[in-house]
Amino acid sequence: xxxxxxxxxxxxxxxxxxxxxxxxxxxxxxxxxxxxxxxxxxxxxxxxxxxxxxxxxxxxxxxxxxxxxxxxxxxxxxxxxxxxxxxxxxxxxxxxxxxxxxxxxxxxxxxxxxxxxxxxxxxxxxxxxxxxxxxxxxxxxxxxxxxxxxxxxxxxxxxxxxxxxxxxxxxxxxxxxxxxxxxxxxxxxxxxxxxxxxxxxxxxxxxxxxxxxx
Amino acid sequence: xxxxxxxxxxxxxxxxxxxxxxxxxxxxxxxxxxxxxxxxxxxxxxxxxxxxxxxxxxxxxxxxxxxxxxxxxxxxxxxxxxxxxxxxxxxxxxxxxxxxxxxxxxxxxxxxxxxxxxxxxxxxxxxxxxxxxxxxxxxxxxxxxxxxxxxxxxxxxxxxxxxxxxxxxxxxxxxxxxxxxxxxxxxxxxxxxxxxxxxxxxxxxxxxxxxxxx
Numbered sequence: 282x283x284x285x286x287x288x289x290x291x292x293x294x295x296x297x298x299x300x301x302x303x304x305x306x307x308x309x310x311x312x313x314x315x316x317x318x319x320x321x322x323x324x325x326x327x328x329x330x331x332x333x334x335x336x337x338x339x340x341x342x343x344x345x346x347x348x349x350x351x352x353x354x355x356x357x358x359x360x361x362x363x364x365x366x367x368x369x370x371x372x373x374x375x376x377x378x379x380x381x382x383x384x385x386x387x388x389x390x391x392x393x394x395x396x397x398x399x400x401x402x403x404x405x406x407x408x409x410x411x412x413x414x415x416x417x418x419x420x421x422x423x424x425x426x427x428x429x430x431x432x433x434x435x436x437x438x439x440x441x442x443x444x445x446x447x448x449x450x451x452x453x454x455x456x457x458x459x460x461x462x463x464x465x466x467x468x469x470x471x472x473x474x475x476x477x478x479x480x481x482x483x484x485x486x487x488x489x490x491x492x493x494x495x
Numbered sequence: 496x497x498x499x500x501x502x503x504x505x506x507x508x509x510x511x512x513x514x515x516x517x518x519x520x521x522x523x524x525x526x527x528x529x530x531x532x533x534x535x536x537x538x539x540x541x542x543x544x545x546x547x548x549x550x551x552x553x554x555x556x557x558x559x560x561x562x563x564x565x566x567x568x569x570x571x572x573x574x575x576x577x578x579x580x581x582x583x584x585x586x587x588x589x590x591x592x593x594x595x596x597x598x599x600x601x602x603x604x605x606x607x608x609x610x611x612x613x614x615x616x617x618x619x620x621x622x623x624x625x626x627x628x629x630x631x632x633x634x635x636x637x638x639x640x641x642x643x644x645x646x647x648x649x650x651x652x653x654x655x656x657x658x659x660x661x662x663x664x665x666x667x668x669x670x671x672x673x674x675x676x677x678x679x680x681x682x683x684x685x686x687x688x689x690x691x692x693x694x695x696x697x698x699x700x701x702x703x704x705x706x707x708x709x
Contacts, residue, residue, distance in 0.1 A: 389661055404663070406620075408680050408697070408704035426699040430680060447603055449618070452663040466622050466643060483622070485640040490622035 282394065282414075284321045284376040285364050287331045287357055288314050294381065300458045300494065305479065311345075312471035313383040313455060318348060319470065321378065323387035324394070331360055357424045368418040377422070378412040379405070383464050383472025384450040385412075393451060398444030400436050403451035404429040411451050417441050461492045496608065496628075497586070498535045499578050501545045501571055502528050502594040514672045514708065519693065525559075526685035527597040527669060532562060533684065535592065537601035538608070545574055571638045582632040591636070592626040593619070597678050597686025598664040599626075607665060612658030614650050617665035618643040625665050631655050675706045 292303065293310035301309060321328040330336070330350040353360040361377055368375060376394070378385070393403050393412055400420055403412035408427035419439050423431050436443045453463045455472070464473050465483050480495040506517065507524035515523060535542040544550070544564040567574040575591055582589060590608070592599070607617050607626055614634055617626035622641035633653050637645050650657045667677045669686070678687050679697050694709040 386661075392661075404681065406663075407676060408699070427680070427697060427704045430697070447600075447606075447664050448661050449620075449663045449666040450661050452666075462621060466641070467618065483641060483644070485622070490641045 282326045282374055282376055283329055283367075283372070284326045284378050284390075285329045285331050285351070285361070286314065286317055286321070286378050286380050287361060288336070288380040289333050290336050291333065294456070296456050297458060301479075309472065309475050309479075310380065312475040314380040315345065316383045316468075316470040316472050317378060317380055317385050318345060320382075320385040320387050320390055324390040325387075326376070326390070326394075331364060333360070358422055361422045361424070365415055365418075365421065368415060374414055374416040376412065376414045379409075379454055381454045381456070382411055382451060383455060383470060384453045384467050386450055389446075389448045389450040392448060393446045396444035396446050397442070399441035400432065401444040401446065402429065402432060403446050403448055405454045406452050409454060411454050412446075458492060462490050465492065466490075496540045496588055496590055497543055497581075498540045498590040498592050498604075499543045499545050499565070499575070500528065500531055500535070500592050500594050501575060502550070503547050504550050505547065508595065508670070510670050511672060515693075523686065523689050523693075524594070526689040528594040529559065530597045530682075530684040530686050531592060531594055531599050532559060534596075534599040534601050534604055538604040539601075540590070540604070540608075545578060547574070572636055575636045575638070579629055579632075579635065582629060588628055588630040590626065590628045593623075593668055595668045595670070596625055596665060597669060597684060598667045598681050600664055603660075603662045603664040606662060607660045610658035610660050611656070613655035614646065615658040615660065616643065616646060617660050617662055619668045620666050623668060625668050626660075672706060676704050679706065680704075 290307055294306045297306050318328045328348050330348050332350060332352055333354045335352055353363060393401055394414055399417035401414040402410060405411035408429050410428040410432055420441055433443055461476055461481055462483060464476055481492050484491045484493040504521055508520045511520050532542045542562050544562050546564060546566055547568045549566055567577060607615055608628055613631040615628040616624060619625035622643050624642040624646050634655055647657055675690055675695055676697060678690055695706050698705045698707040
């Protein structure tokens, strides 16, 4: 199955700016993207990047230069809908997986793909939609706000069935510094390595788990 | 399998005090406990409460009065270790499941129990240990701080194998008001109903999901 991964180098992960510079955020975003691409490949699927403008070769070891890339400078929602248009042209199913899931594994993605339904969803923490498998041409996305709820509602209105995968790994998108703790605890790929190399570590000194930078 | 659920009525869920009164926190904690007890029963297991002092009959519809109860006024870690002592007396396996998991379902608990290993863990967000299945008498718990990491390390030192379940539902313990969003989005039991009755609802007006109280 073709798995489309939306990504941008334009000021990525802006909510991390209290702790990372612009250049660092780009590096870290690329590292997480590499983890997602690798998980997709290991699950036996075909990754494809969806970007607003061509990205330069990464050199992050993720072999991104061999990943087919679609360039669409519209906002996330119309760009993803355009890609899903292939479902009207004979493609049976497609997946959309966010690029900021450094805990994604082949096993977790396989579980998502094994969920039945015209639409299979991996909800993100805080009501987002971190991954979708779409099998119905009539479905369209809306990534603004509480997209998990909105996607369920839209499917119901269209008479489409929805499956949900219960995965902490796919639910963990990295938006804020507090999310680093999850990557340090459960990751084993490029995203975790980047954080460790940048000096981040778990801080459990006050009895609760946070992060600190050396 | 016997599933032990530690619980206390003594100032429960103190980090919710910015938004809930003491009485409300007790009610909500009881509602979440009811969800966990029901999920354990629906998974075909036998719930048991572990409390520091006897609790009065709940009247929350969770039929807690029929749940076997062990009273131990020590802190969580020694009280749980005492219960796990039964593994030295011929019991093959036991589970410890936290009481603040209102998204727990029978399916999620069955997945935990199906994980192999001398110890099976459901990590909580932020490095906690939300649920454990223990099959080795030599394992002991330590719930302070980054307990997920500590439990893995302790198992490794003791030469025990560890399995991990990838479950957003079991990872979602409710400690802070922000966690209410997860309950409102994904719950369908007593915990969610209590929040709705108390006037909490999702707030997606600024493009991100929060909660508000009417």
